[in-house]
Amino acid sequence: MTIEQSEVEKIAELARIRISDNQVGEVTARITEILAMVDQLQEADTTSIEPMANPLGATQRLRADEVTEVNHREAFQSIAPAVENGLYLVPKVIE
């Protein structure tokens, strides 16, 4: 299976990773190699095999809906790149 450069540009956009124009060819070649290796999976007969998400077959645990945590906002925001009045700052989104 080969992947087109335009598809790599599309998944890079989905993953929010900028790839410079001079690197996109190299990235495409590497990903093509990996996907070709991964294609060996298609030879396995998986008819009626249940997909396995957790190796111990665990399911999500539930707990009572009670407040157990205190607010750590100041500690968490102390390591943020930019905050103001308890809010995280990002470039203007709405013009």
Place this chain on the structure above:
Amino acid sequence: MHTNTVAQLALGLQRRDFSSTELTELYLDRISALDDTYNAYITVNAEQALAAAAIADARLAKGTGDALTGIPIAHKDIFCTSGLRTSCGSRMLDNFVPPYDATVIKHFDAAGAVILGKTNMDEFAMGSSNENSYYGAVKNPWDTSAVPGGSSGGSAAAVAAMLAPAATGTDTGGSIRQPAAFCGVTGLKPTYGRVSRLGMIAFASSLDQAGPLARTAQDCAILLNVMAGHDKLDSTSSEEPVPDYTAGLDKPLQGLRIGLPREFFGDGLAASTAAAIDASLKELEAQGATLVEVSLPHSKLTIPTYYVIAPAEASTNLSRFDGVRYGHRCDAPKDLHDLYTRTREEGFGDEVKRRILVGTYALSAGYYDAYYKKAQQVRRLIQQDYLDAFKDVDIIAGPTTPGPAFALGAKSNDPLAMYLEDVYTLAVNLAGLPGMSVPAGFVDNKPVGLQLIGQHFDEARLLNVAHRFQQATDWHTQQGAMPQGK
């Protein structure tokens, strides 16, 4: 003193032969004298370590110390440590000082252990050579032109070079066992869910598991006693009771059935490594174990299965690194989209980007069934192979790696060649089983690792077999021509 095991050091501390402060100073001195050569540590925790050692000494003086009280331990830089930079080997987290401790760190802290520092690793634990670290490659203490293995390469090198008596690591596809094999130390990846993942920076959440690296199986048992257990803050951690892993170490091996997968001994395994593994198996046989050939027919699909599931989970986990709440942020973003895409371009290295892109592709509309769902189905077939084999045998044994440590740079530009390094270890994570690597000889003066694979939650038996093996062999005590320092 630096050649001692954790068990020996603990005895010395409890007898007051030396203090934790003296012991911690010795390791800090060794790190400052020798680690320029190996680059095993990203951050050395000198001041806080000595403060913790003083607290441990007070506890030991009162006679209330535990097995690890006052023992200096190195932690892989993937475990969040409150107030101590945790980089995960990435530029993305170069400035990240966690506001909380991982559960594993809390357990060591409660036991009175001392944090010596944070060890080097492949970025976000993605790699098999430690060359993917933002902080530079780690050198193998047995041969500084060779890799230490990865991703817990700094932890393995630190123990091998005696820059720590023991260390923690994490293993998503072999990241404890492969570096343990390459560096000649003993490493254990527990059953999935045995050790809490809370505060351990996530790579692939259905595969990640933390474990110890040390000089001996006995030391691994002592560390696992502290690390293991249910954590209500990790919904995938197991409620299975935690036994005393040191209790059954001496049990004779009479009657033990060891399965040898024929797929682990075929093409791809270097003949010299195979010879060392065969000699090790003969030693176990001499102690009363029976060797039985078994088959794991889906072995050839473990690499493709892993390289769909791990990148898919990684692409999801690593979406949190967005330059907004913590970590790297690019300079002067012109809008929010530019902030995200440039922060992630600058913050992640090549291999991490590749895996995020492959994972994003495997999960994207139109490809999900062909890749992710298919890999999850094959994952079940791989696990079933092991469960079938365990109907006839108690443990499975074979090589940890296809050969000894390879040269720095030999595979760093060839991801597929690098992926093949983990051919014998990946399936253990896919199946959620415990696995160990135990020093088992030398090839070209570089260590070889014997891999032992157990049934779910049967860590005690692996430790028992490894301990008995180490009672009869001295591979794990050798130091070659390593500089001894003081």
